[in-house]
Amino acid sequence: MPLPRKKDDGSTGAPVLDILRAHVRLTDVEEYTEPFTVTRKSDSAQFTLDPQFKCTVEIIDDGEDGSDNGAAFFEAFKYKNTEKDKTGEWENKENSKLGMLTKVVKPNYFEDDSIPELTEDDLEDLEFICQVKPKKNPDSGKVLGSMIDWESMKPLPNKPVATTSPVGPDRDASEDDAGEEEDWENIPF
Numbered sequence: 038m039p040l041p042r043k044k045d046d047g048s049t050g051a052p053v054l055d056i057l058r059a060h061v062r063l064t065d066v067e068e069y070t071e072p073f074t075v076t077r078k079s080d081s082a083q084f085t086l087d088p089q090f091k092c093t094v095e096i097i098d099d100g101e102d103g104s105d106n107g108a109a110f111f112e113a114f115k116y117k118n119t120e121k122d123k124t125g126e127w128e129n130k131e132n133s134k135l136g137m138l139t140k141v142v143k144p145n146y147f148e149d150d151s152i153p154e155l156t157e158d159d160l161e162d163l164e165f166i167c168q169v170k171p172k173k174n175p176d177s178g179k180v181l182g183s184m185i186d187w188e189s190m191k192p193l194p195n196k197p198v199a200t201t202s203p204v205g206p207d208r209d210a211s212e213d214d215a216g217e218e219e220d221w222e223n224i225p226f
Contacts, residue, residue, distance in 0.1 A: 051110050051111070051172075051181065051182025051183060052105075052108045052109075052110055052182065052183055053171050053180055053182060053183060054096070054105055054108060054110070054169045054170075054171070054183040055169070055170055055171060056096065056099050056100065056101070056105060056168065056169040056170075057100065057168055058100040058166060058167075058168065059096050059097075059098070059099055059100060059105075059166070059167060059168070059169045060096075060097040060098040060100070060164065060165075060166055060193070061094050061095060061096055061097060061164065061165060061166075061167060061169070061185070062094070062095045062097050062162060062163065062164045063092045063093070063094060063095075063112075063160050063161065063162070063163045063164075064092065064093045064095060064161065064162060065092055065093045066090055066091070066092040066157045066160045066161045067090070067091045067092070067157065068089075068090050068156070068157045069086070069088050069089055069090075069091070070088050070116075070127070071088055071127075072085050072086065072087055072088060072123075073085070073086055073088075074086075086113075087115045087116060087118070087123075087127070088115070088116040088127045089113045089114055089115040089116060089135070090113070090114040090135065090138075090155075090157070090160060091111065091112075091113050092111070092112055092113075092114075092160065093109050093110070093111060093112075094109060094110055094111070094112045094169075094183075094185065095107070095108070095109045096108045096109070096169070097164065108183075110182050110183040110184075111182075112184060112185055114134050114135040114138050115133070115134065115135060116128060116129055116130075116135060117129075117130040117133055117135075129154075129155060131147045133187070134185070134187035135155075137187045137188065137190045138155075138160070138187075138190060139155050140190075141163075141165050141190050141191065141192050142155065142159050142160065142163060143155065143159070144192075164193055165190055165191060165192055165193060166189075166190070166191045166192070166193060166194075167185045167186060167189045167190045167191070168185070168186040168189035169183050169184070169185060169186070170183070170184060170186050171183060171184075172184035
């Protein structure tokens, strides 16, 4: 008799999302500029994590039927070390997840030294477009939740500005309220 099967539902409790083009918002942003230690609740194991921005990612619009709208997961945008053994300086490198996020917020950041450093305030309530995909443990392949595909991050598209007035297409948007009253007087009743 075959053994029963069980689908891996991402037992961490985090949602497992696969969204090609999501409109997302970052909230609860915290910056750590030095390595820091966390303790796992389930077994009290301790881990040292790299400096990073930690945050919650909320799906504003899944770009499809809306079934994933409102879903949220945790994300980290990590600083990179100049040395492989992590004995060097921590940096925001252009070709990284944090670097791509920085370019969404501050497009010419890596070319212009006069642009201020990235801060928590720059990221709190930031909205942008990206792909969200299942996050897998690199060693076991087990699905752990969701993550942003860093190469897909883009700023929200500019929304077109209305160029016609609510009164009609012939009206110049710079006309003042006195012009509106004049229009009403010329209407035949």
